[in-house]
Amino acid sequence: MGCATSKTQDIEKKYNQLEVGMSPAQVKDHLGEPSLREAKDEVEIWYYSQGSGRDLQFKNKKLISFGVPKKEMAKPVDAPVLKDIGEKCSDDVVCLTQSCFLGRCVGPNNCWRKVKQTCTRETDCCYSKCDFGVCKAEK
Secondary structure (H helix, E strand, O other), rough: OOOHHHHHHHHHHHHOOOOOOOOHHHHHHHHHOOOOOEEOOOOOEEEOOHHHEEEEEEEEOEEEEEOOHHHHHHOOOOOOOOEEOOOEEEHHHHHHOOOOEEEOOOOHHOOOOOOOOOOOOHEEOOOOOEOOEEEEEOO
């Protein structure tokens, strides 16, 4: 039992010596071959089974994070990009204005045109007025 504890402490010591910015070659020299490698989008993830199942994440050939993965972090999910007025939508939560109407993100009074966009009526324009078929900023 004493050997296992000593080996675990040695592994912990090696993990504590890691630094963000290290290259994959430096990490491999320090910790050895990973148990498993994965790539998702532009991030390469190395898993080590010893030392509590830690993972290391590389981007652009540099170590960007390391540690014990949390369940909610095990599979990184990009934050949704919120859509602006006039862009297509399927639900209120995807719009910056939190309002989706007839498949478009809308502003006050369900307007969906921004300044310099074409319009047919005053209510088309958000934060501006319809002036000869173009949404123009109010002075």
